[in-house]
Amino acid sequence: MMGFVKFIYIIFTFVIGFAFCSCKPNNKVDKIDSDTCVVDCQEINHNIVETQNGLKFIYPNFSKIDLVCGTMPTKNDNSVILVVEAAYTGECLDQFKHTNIAGDHVSDGKRYRGYKCSRNTGAFVYYNGNWKFCYKQYSNELDSAANYGGAAFAQELIIKNKELLKTPRKDSSKNIFRVLGEVSGKLCIVESDTIVTFGEFKNKLIAANVENAIYLDMGNGWNHGWYRAAADSIIELYPKTHNYCTNWITFYEK
Numbered sequence: 048m049m050g051f052v053k054f055i056y057i058i059f060t061f062v063i064g065f066a067f068c069s070c071k072p073n074n075k076v077d078k079i080d081s082d083t084c085v086v087d088c089q090e091i092n093h094n095i096v097e098t099q100n101g102l103k104f105i106y107p108n109f110s111k112i113d114l115v116c117g118t119m120p121t122k123n124d125n126s127v128i129l130v131v132e133a134a135y136t137g138e139c140l141d142q143f144k145h146t147n148i149a150g151d152h153v154s155d156g157k158r159y160r161g162y163k164c165s166r167n168t169g170a171f172v173y174y175n176g177n178w179k180f181c182y183k184q185y186s187n188e189l190d191s192a193a194n195y196g197g198a199a200f201a202q203e204l205i206i207k208n209k210e211l212l213k214t215p216r217k218d219s220s221k222n223i224f225r226v227l228g229e230v231s232g233k234l235c236i237v238e239s240d241t242i243v244t245f246g247e248f249k250n251k252l253i254a255a256n257v258e259n260a261i262y263l264d265m266g267n268g269w270n271h272g273w274y275r276a277a278a279d280s281i282i283e284l285y286p287k288t289h290n291y292c293t294n295w296i297t298f299y300e301k
Contacts, residue, residue, distance in 0.1 A: 092277065093129075094107050103238050103239075104235050104255075105235055106233055106234070107234065108128070109301055110299055112234075112296065112299070114152055115297045116295075127297060128274060129297070133264065146160060147162065148161040149167060150164050151189055151201065152201065153189055154294070155198075156196035156198075158193040166203050168183065169182045169185065169207070170185040173192065174197025178229075180259035180261060206249075206253070208259065209257075214245075221245075222245070224239050228260040231256070232258075270284065
């Protein structure tokens with residue numbers, strides 16, 4: 048009888064241990080050690096990619112964000128998981144200068160002066176592990192980002208708190224559009240999967256429950272970027288056709 052009870056206890060322990068060793072997509076490490084189950088569940092996907100109603104969503108599983116200026120982050124840096132162009136670039140220059148970036152910006156905790164751009168109606172600000180989508184008056188937030196070692200850039204703010212804003216860009220303009228957005232409290236890169244009008248793109252964002260969205264530079268060459276699907280798998284977003292890009296919103300692994 049005691050042997051049977053011991054057998055039941057072992058089976059019960061195994062089942063419970065197995066149940067707690069499941070791996071969730073958003074967890075980097077979920078390690079359980081026991082006599083019956085030793086599992087090291089590691090995050091495989093650095094970015095979760097979804098499609099919905101003509102939109103592509105890339106959700107980075109990140110620990111830090113920065114605005115990298117001057118030189119695009121290399122794919123050999125395994126800490127980088129997603130890179131896309133952020134603010135506009137003024138002129139196609141052979142040498143980098145911060146004043147060629149549209150609007151004041153914060154990179155690696157330092158504020159730089161950029162050129163004045165009437166299209167910049169808002170800014171994305173990140174520091175102390177938190178982010179903000181700012182509308183119109185955002186200079187103080189850029190200072191806060193610099194004071195706390197964060198990052199920030201200015202661009203066309205499209206959606207603020209689920210409300211469409213008036214933007215300088217005409218709704219009739221056509222392109223493959225891209226934004227840095229927020230859905231259900233999660234940051235994501237969202238782009239149309241084909242050429243659409245800007246008006247269509249904005250309506251698709253609202254229909255997909257995008258809460259906040261700021262435009263990201265696009266166009267031939269400016270749309271180049273990449274993300275890390277896994278440690279040894281890089282997915283490129285459009286070809287690189289020139290070396291004139293100046294700044295990149297960059298996500299680092301969790």
